[in-house]
Amino acid sequence: xxxxxxxxxxxxxxxxxxxxxxxxxxxxxxxxxxxxxxxxxxxxxxxxxxxxxxxxxxxxxxxxxxxxxxxxxxxxxxxxxxxxxxxxxxxxxxxxxxxxxxxxxxxxxxxxx
Amino acid sequence: xxxxxxxxxxxxxxxxxxxxxxxxxxxxxxxxxxxxxxxxxxxxxxxxxxxxxxxxxxxxxxxxxxxxxxxxxxxxxxxxxxxxxxxxxxxxxxxxxxxxxxxxxxxxxxxxx
Numbered sequence: 001x002x003x004x005x006x007x008x009x010x011x012x013x014x015x016x017x018x019x020x021x022x023x024x025x026x027x028x029x030x031x032x033x034x035x036x037x038x039x040x041x042x043x044x045x046x047x048x049x050x051x052x053x054x055x056x057x058x059x060x061x062x063x064x065x066x067x068x069x070x071x072x073x074x075x076x077x078x079x080x081x082x083x084x085x086x087x088x089x090x091x092x093x094x095x096x097x098x099x100x101x102x103x104x105x106x107x108x109x110x111x112x113x
Numbered sequence: 114x115x116x117x118x119x120x121x122x123x124x125x126x127x128x129x130x131x132x133x134x135x136x137x138x139x140x141x142x143x144x145x146x147x148x149x150x151x152x153x154x155x156x157x158x159x160x161x162x163x164x165x166x167x168x169x170x171x172x173x174x175x176x177x178x179x180x181x182x183x184x185x186x187x188x189x190x191x192x193x194x195x196x197x198x199x200x201x202x203x204x205x206x207x208x209x210x211x212x213x214x215x216x217x218x219x220x221x222x223x224x225x226x
Binding site for chain 1: 149155214
């Protein structure tokens, strides 16, 4: 049973560039959430996708956008990268039921220079 | 606005003894709570959860206690094992924020022989 997978594992970009991160949910899951984890902090909720639509959004600017595909996989896009966007980006999947536990992937480490 | 707080950044415990991790929250709308464990270079791994209609939930060596009046929950690990050395995150979600998990900053647990 495949868990949550993310690609790439590491990425280096320069300020102003754009980046796309990818996530495949755990088998049987239909909901994907994205989190940003800065060094020494807990994950911060970016947004959640269900039925190919953004269902919930955290306190992140419009530079952060996403997409969910019919197979439930998802992308996170960040435009006009800032140095402060350097972080671990985590994808989590769950079933649509509200109290379903979220299962996390290994994350993508993004470094913005 | 940090609504979930883990005030102990680190905890050292001897192998075989009990580890007690604490978490406080401020949002009275939180009604579902989870604990995750994270090793370096990996995503958070789900440990145990509790709904606000309960005050205790057990799973093997892990027990979570919820005190709603104090807005406090704790995770007990008995007995502690070397493989338990990791960062532990407390997370919560609210009735009106479907699937949006809010995390504490984490507690680094070190289990010594």
